[in-house]
Amino acid sequence: MALETLRLILKYSPQILSFALQLITQRIRAIIHNKTYISTENPKHVLIIGGSFAGIQLAKRLAETLPTGYKVILIEKNSHFNYTFNFPRYSVVRGRQERAFIPYDGLGRGNPVGVFEQIRGTVVKIREDEVVLEDRRIIGYEFLAVATGVTQAPPAKLLACEKTGACGELKALQDRIFESNTIAIVGAGAVGVQLACDIKTFYPDKVVTLIHSRKKLLTSFGRKLHDYVFGKLGELGIEVLLGERPSLTANGDWKAEDLTFQNGSKRLFDLIIPCTGQSPNSSLLASFSPSSISFENGQILVKPTLQIITDSKLDSESCLTNIFALGDVADTGGAKMARAGMMQAQVVCSNIIASISGGKMKAYNPSPLEGSLKLSLGKDNGVGYLQDSDGTEILVPLKGGKVDFEVGNAWWHLGAKYDEKNF
Ligand SMILES: Cc1cc2nc3c(=O)[nH]c(=O)nc-3n(C[C@H](O)[C@H](O)[C@H](O)COP(=O)(O)OP(=O)(O)OC[C@H]3O[C@@H](n4cnc5c(N)ncnc54)[C@H](O)[C@@H]3O)c2cc1C
Missing domain, CATH: 3.50.50.60 (FAD/NAD(P)-binding domain)
Structure with a gap:
């Protein structure tokens, strides 16, 4: 037992260390980005649908890396971030439930003006370069990330959005x-x-x-x-x-x-x-790209780059090059855990930046640590x-x-x- 533990500690130490170094580098780059990003009048949009663990992490990373001329817009239907981890506990213990609902208005604090916006709303349709909200607003995008998660019966997830x-x-x-x-x-x-x-x-x-x-x-x-x-x-x-x-x-x-x-x-x-x-919230793709939804599990099919797979031959590799999926809704091979979605957000952020700057795409490699x-x-x-x-x-x-x-x-x-x- 002790030997097994030691072996795993030795095996995963380099991975943990490299992640810690990556976080430090990201902090330094964010400080530089803060001083160099310039807000412009009509920036191109990077849209994220879903503001939970995966979507928030992606929004945070994009807000500290997108170049001038781009902004990130996070669209979420809930009034507050739902901290689901505590729902079982707050289903039992009385009087503490408000703590599980976190206001979104602190997001984007500390980021350069104009790089981040949050919109409260429910996306009902995805089109080639825009999404449609339930209240009929239409928002265009250059890049789109779908992080709509899964639906589960209460109390794992709740029905009300307020x-x-x-x-x-x-x-x-x-x-x-x-x-x-x-x-x-x-x-x-x-x-x-x-x-x-x-x-x-x-x-x-x-x-x-x-x-x-x-x-x-x-x-x-x-x-x-x-x-x-x-x-x-x-x-x-x-x-x-x-x-x-x-x-x-x-x-x-x-x-x-x-x-x-x-x-x-x-x-x-x-x-x-x-x-x-639980059922993946993948139906937004049902009319736009039906072949992107797995017959087996209802999740969104993705390449290792987390770009959405399609058989509609939009490009030679049969993927929607500017549309990504991550978190519980996506068939990534990773654990269905918050940590996995947050690691996938790092990959999607890198790949959006690579697409903008002409750099090399990264692949997502699930790690047992995420599970x-x-x-x-x-x-x-x-x-x-x-x-x-x-x-x-x-x-x-x-x-x-x-x-x-x-x-x-x-x-x-x-x-x-x-x-x-x-x-
Ligand atoms: C009770 C419970 C306890 C858990 N405990 C842990 C734990 O301890 N550790 C751990 O790592 N994982 C835990 N998990 C799993 C973890 O919560 C999930 O892996 C994680 O929430 C997945 O994040 P996600 O962002 O992919 O999707 P979700 O959390 O499912 O969020 C999707 C978001 O998209 C929004 N959305 C969906 N459709 C639309 C739309 N059309 N328009 C606008 N917004 C939309 C939803 O409102 C939601 O906010 C737990 C899960 C539950 C249910």
Whole structure:
């Protein structure tokens, strides 16, 4: 175990060091850019659709690198950045949910005047050189990046685009959890596991059942993580049912319902919380470039340069040369994690700059580090986990962190002021 850990530390140290050096270089270049970028009257647009982890990181990088004559425009439908990492916790713990909604108005602070703009709106159509918003505004682009992520049922993602409505959804679930005695969580991915552990540790008297269709918890990770988490769930007194796929009629109204199991038995739960499935928000390409959407998983097909693949033969390599996709919506081969989307943003930024200046394009090479996990297992425990490309798993038991985890860092990352007094 210790040897494996040491081997992985040695293996990934150069990668971490090189990334740290890259960040320092980027900071220095950003300072120079700040002094040399000149705002012009009709700059060409680099549009980003989607202002979450991937889109924000791309906007930040472009705002400190685009040459004079270009500006970045970020289009996002939500009133606030949704810090989804804390949604499971704020579905259980009452009165803290506002912290998960971060204002966007700090973005672009510190960047040269005219290089960054944010637009609140929903893109409904992509055309060859412009996008159309729901309110019929039309915005032209020279380059476009699609970072529209995935849709998941609440509480993993919320339905409302306004902060007040989104907080209301979390509050409604807090109330239902508070008043329910028997609670079933269907789906034991990271969100389901986290939610089950939070309910059981903040409300130890409730009967919590975690149901999963596969025989292994956290299906996309390795066996060691399953074994560890399975043990912890047992210690907490959470009932785990594996290999069960009860049909769900629950539709987010959090009502009491019967679940039917494989052997025909039925059980009534006061509350059922589905934590299953996600669908990529790729439909914007359905009429513009239908062949760019994967039949297998609905994600947007991309080349290693993260340019969108098409078979419409717009160029010899069958890709849309000025349109990129990144983050959870894109079929990149990388982990479906925020860190991966942020690394992809570095590649897309480099490739847009290379396209403008005639430089060489970069390829995205997913690293196992991007798929590493810090999973909370209730208020007192957690686990750090990394699976190497050869399957080796490293697992580090962790103590439970702060009740709000690292939400303050996310505020800082978006240039917003996190002040406990405001909540
Ligand atoms: C509960 C939960 C906990 C998680 N915990 C972790 C964690 O601890 N660590 C980690 O690395 N990852 C974690 N993840 C995964 C991580 O959140 C995702 O990988 C990440 O959010 C993907 O970022 P994204 O920018 O690609 O897409 P998304 O976060 O899905 O965002 C897409 C954005 O695009 C916007 N959008 C979509 N369509 C349009 C449109 N037509 N017009 C305008 N805007 C649009 C949406 O409003 C949204 O803001 C967690 C996920 C969940 C659900």
